[in-house]
Amino acid sequence: MFESRHIKTFHEVVRSGSYSAAARSLGYTQPAITQQMKALERAVGTPLFTRVGRRVRLTEAGEAMARHADTILDSLSAAQQQMNAITRLRSGRVRVCAFPSAAATLIPEAMARIAAEHPGVRVELLEGEPPDSLRRLARGECDLTLAFTYPGLHAEVPAELVEIPLLEDQLTVLLPTGHPLARRRAVHLNDLTEERWIAGCPRCRANFLHACAEEGFTPDIAFTTDDNLVVQSLVAAGVGVAVMPALVLSFLCHKKVTGRLLEPHSRRQISAYALREHLRIPATALVLAELKRAAEARVGC
Template sequence: MFDSRQLKTFHEVVKTGSYSAAARSLGYTQPAVSQQMKALERDAGTPLFTRVGRGIRLTEAGEALTRHAGAILDSLSAARQQIDAIARLRAGRVRVCAFPSAAATVIPDAMARLAADHPGIRVDLLEGEPPESLGLLPRGEADITLAFSYPGLHVDVPEELAEIPLLEDRLTVLLPTGHPLARRRAVQLADLTHERWIVGCPRCRANFLHACAERGFTPDIAFSTDDNLVVQSLVAAGVGIAMMPALVLSFLCHSKVTGRVVEPLTLRKVSAYVLREHLRIPATALVLDSLRAVAANRAG
């Protein structure tokens, strides 16, 4: 492995034609240049220069190194510039995985904020539900994962992950606008025992069944889909109602659908997760700051 400082000195010796000229150009003493070249020859395992009178001449090995030294130094310089840009938040790439309702609400606002202040930061967006999405972090397939958890439903979080709480998202019920209970500001879950239901992801379904069991009934589940737009369309068509997080209300697309708070009030916790050691990476920390700011505004 060649030392980059020695390569730079070697490159200067070749360019100027002598140790003394290279020393003047680099601000070194001639003995310092000579020592560096001897060390470089030891690493190379063969002489790089031969003496010709008072001058020097490259050996065959020296000629070979000359053909590569400039490219190596240019690559190192480019690497230093790129690393400096990343460290100073002028560049960087962060992979963020989020569940659908967060991807449609929190993520766009956070990315807009990020693009305005740090346009050189690039974000790759992935979509996934917990707990599978949390597994992307230890495998190196994502840098940040947004995930949710419900009270009483344990989530297995790998111990190497740090949790950054973002917000609490209350649960609501989606009803057709003509539904008799749509006139209320809040709806008791116990008043919905005879309804047909549409349920979403496995964790949301598990929480829903748990809540219904606490109210003493087993819901009639007619449809199951992870697609929020499909849920809205089914509700609008009057074929069922759905328990959905309040984040979904901000992108309701059907005029025939309305959302009402469910009582007793149930909150799901939304957090960002990241490998602890990645908290020190500038671009990752910046994206987390943007997510926190957006979440705080929503909570406010």
């Protein structure tokens, strides 16, 4: 295996024509140049130079090495420049997997700042619900995952992932605007026992069923969909009501839908997840910092 410093020294010896000239150019002593060239020759397994007076001449192996030295050094220089760009956030790619309501709220706010301040950093957005999104992270299909958990419900998280809490998201109930309970500031779950329901993703549905069981009733789930816009449309049409996180209230699309706080109060924990070693990658750390900033702004609203 060749050392890059030996290749650099070899290149200078070839350019200048002697060990002493290379030593002056590189700021080394001549014995240091000699030792490096001997080490390179040992690595190659054959002499690279022969002496002609005070100058050196390349052997056949030396000529072959010289043909590759420029390419090797150019590649090393390009690699160093690219690494500098990545560490100084002039470039980089981060793949973020997020569930829909986070993708519609936290992600745009964070990405807008990154695009303005670090235009060379590319963020790619994938959509996925937990626990599948966490498995995708563990498989290396993304670099950061936004996921949520509910208190009291067991959630499997791969052991190799690190959780970074972002915010707690209050649950609300979506009602048709003309619903009698829409005039209240908050609605108790027990007041909705006779309603037909629209349920969401498997994790949200499991929490909803658990909450209803705690209140002593089984809900009539008429529709199931992961699409927030579909949920809103169904509620607006008056065919059911739905429990939704407060994040969704910031992008309600229907004037015929009203969101009210749900009692008893229930919240979901929204967190970012990453492989531990990825937290040291500058672009990933930047995206995570901006997601934290976006989450803190939501808490203050």
